Amino acid sequence: MGEKRKKIYRLLGKKYRFSIYNDTDYEQVWKARLSGWLVLSVVIPVIVAAFFLFFLLIAYTPVRNLIPGYPNNTTRQQIISNAEKLDSLENAIASWEGYFNSIQSFVTGETDSIVNENINVDSLINIPGVIEYPLLPEDSIFRSEIEQEEISRLSVNNKNPIFENMYLYPPLKGEIITSFDTNKKYFGIDIKATTSPIVTATLDGMIIFSGWTFNDNYVVQIQHSNNLISIYKGNATVIKSVGERVNAGEAIANVGANTNPAKNNVLNFELWQNGIPIDPTTYINF
Numbered sequence: 001m002g003e004k005r006k007k008i009y010r011l012l013g014k015k016y017r018f019s020i021y022n023d024t025d026y027e028q029v030w031k032a033r034l035s036g037w038l039v040l041s042v043v044i045p046v047i048v049a050a051f052f053l054f055f056l057l058i059a060y061t062p063v064r065n066l067i068p069g070y071p072n073n074t075t076r077q078q079i080i081s082n083a084e085k086l087d088s089l090e091n092a093i094a095s096w097e098g099y100f101n102s103i104q105s106f107v108t109g110e111t112d113s114i115v116n117e118n119i120n121v122d123s124l125i126n127i128p129g130v131i132e133y134p135l136l137p138e139d140s141i142f143r144s145e146i147e148q149e150e151i152s153r154l155s156v157n158n159k160n161p162i163f164e165n166m167y168l169y170p171p172l173k174g175e176i177i178t179s180f181d182t183n184k185k186y187f188g189i190d191i192k193a194t195t196s197p198i199v200t201a202t203l204d205g206m207i208i209f210s211g212w213t214f215n216d217n218y219v220v221q222i223q224h225s226n227n228l229i230s231i232y233k234g235n236a237t238v239i240k241s242v243g244e245r246v247n248a249g250e251a252i253a254n255v256g257a258n259t260n261p262a263k264n265n266v267l268n269f270e271l272w273q274n275g276i277p278i279d280p281t282t283y284i285n286f
Contacts, residue, residue, distance in 0.1 A: 100208050103221060103229065162226045162273075168202045168284045169249045171232055172267045176286055180279040187277035188231070188270030190263070191286065199253040199267055201246045202230050202284065210238045216268065220252050226273065233268035 020030040178190035209221035216233035236256025271278040
């Protein structure tokens, strides 16, 4: 290793002559005598300077747009815009997932309300640090009366303008045996099948729930426009799956035997808009 190093030092210590000759008459045009150390001290700074200039050229001039695979300003702005849109879509999807989970919890009996938010207002009651004061019996009665009046007011006993240009198909051919009554907290109607057991969609929409529940046998939920949801409970079988789009009047299930014998061949049908129950008989001719 020492011999190689000595040899390199000897080469760098020697004098070298650089000459330029005329190609026609071989007359010497230019010459220079340089040592190996001088050549090395010149070459290295030249290489570094060239690399630095190349870096500046690529980083701060439009030349970088000519490099294959290097994104230009328009592409980078599009990437940022797409990322922002993706974030917005993810937030919207999360909001809808929370809404659908709320609907599913309502159908399965885990909660008694449908909320169109990620957080149920009722859950704020249990926030740590909030002091709860017991209500007097008179206050409880008054609160219950106010809630029932609000539900009755919002449950659309009067005509809702969104239904003016809609035709809602009756979900089942039969006889209404239980009526809509918010005072009794019965937010749908019961229809006894008299002929065909086929249950049909009341409006165009998308299936957001289709499955079996402990209390209501097979249940189907359909999301319609104007934040309207129709719910079909007490089915023996279902025909459609979650994510499928259906047309008004299209078969979605078959009503049949129920865990409660008194409700055999009885469909419980509900309409909800923005979490508020609607009397189906106001808009559907059964």
